[in-house]
Amino acid sequence: MAEQLGQWLSVVDAVELNGSLRSIETHVSQPTTGEGAAIDTQALEELLHKAKADLTRLATAPARPARPLRERADNTPVEQPDPQAQADFAAHGPRYAEQQKQLDARLGVLRSQVRAALLKGSAPLQQLAALDGVMEQMLGAREQRLWASLPGHLERRFVQLRKAHQARVQASGLADDPLRWRQPGGWLAGFEQDLQALLLAEMQVRLQPIMGLLEAARNENSRTGNQE
Numbered sequence: 001m002a003e004q005l006g007q008w009l010s011v012v013d014a015v016e017l018n019g020s021l022r023s024i025e026t027h028v029s030q031p032t033t034g035e036g037a038a039i040d041t042q043a044l045e046e047l048l049h050k051a052k053a054d055l056t057r058l059a060t061a062p063a064r065p066a067r068p069l070r071e072r073a074d075n076t077p078v079e080q081p082d083p084q085a086q087a088d089f090a091a092h093g094p095r096y097a098e099q100q101k102q103l104d105a106r107l108g109v110l111r112s113q114v115r116a117a118l119l120k121g122s123a124p125l126q127q128l129a130a131l132d133g134v135m136e137q138m139l140g141a142r143e144q145r146l147w148a149s150l151p152g153h154l155e156r157r158f159v160q161l162r163k164a165h166q167a168r169v170q171a172s173g174l175a176d177d178p179l180r181w182r183q184p185g186g187w188l189a190g191f192e193q194d195l196q197a198l199l200l201a202e203m204q205v206r207l208q209p210i211m212g213l214l215e216a217a218r219n220e221n222s223r224t225g226n227q228e
Contacts, residue, residue: 038224039121041217041218044113044114044117048210055103056203058102059200063092083178083181084178086181089155089159092191096198100147100150103199103206104144104147111213115129115133118216132209132213153198154198161190164187
């Protein structure tokens with residue numbers, strides 16, 4: 001774990017992290033009265049489950065049919081979806097990027113809420129919450145670059161599926177039917193499944209720090225005998 005973290009941090013980052021850890025340890029070790037309030041983990045878990053359910057619905061919602069990227073030559077409005085427009089990744093990439101933004105915003109707020117709750121708890125939980133804040137700030141830019149690379153992988157998958165479909169059509173000698181692309185077994189239906197699976201996997205990874213904080217709070221409540 002330490003070796004993997006070292007690959008993400010420069011020497012300057014490591015020095016800053018060491019200073020932050022010392023500051024956190026000094027602050028949390030100051031004398032206090034009592035062991036801190038019990039953390040209402042049930043309320044936090046409800047927030048987590050609601051956010052996860054909302055984002056899952058977003059990720060698995062049917063895609064809106066793509067419209068042509070250009071208007072008709074006579075400038076009359078195009079009202080009907082154009083199946084051919086779906087054969088361009090430009091009709092899908094922005095949707096994934098927008099869903100990533102919603103993931104980032106919703107889970108960022110939730111992570112801050114969980115941290116704020118832990119800061120009212122025992123000294124170990126306060127220290128963990130403070131450390132999580134430092135790590136989020138220090139690793140956030142690196143994580144964002146990794147998330148931003150996912151649409152590129154998705155585009156390569158899109159091209160792969162489209163080429164495989166075109167090869168099958170050519171080998172069959174039959175005319176292609178764009179209206180069947182989104183039907184079960186169609187290449188666009190398969191791509192949509194891949195897009196949703198990737199988005200759900202990204203959500204699960206983004207949830208890991210939040211779930212770790214919640215698990216620590218549950219364990220601390222159990223250790224101290226505090227009731228939620």
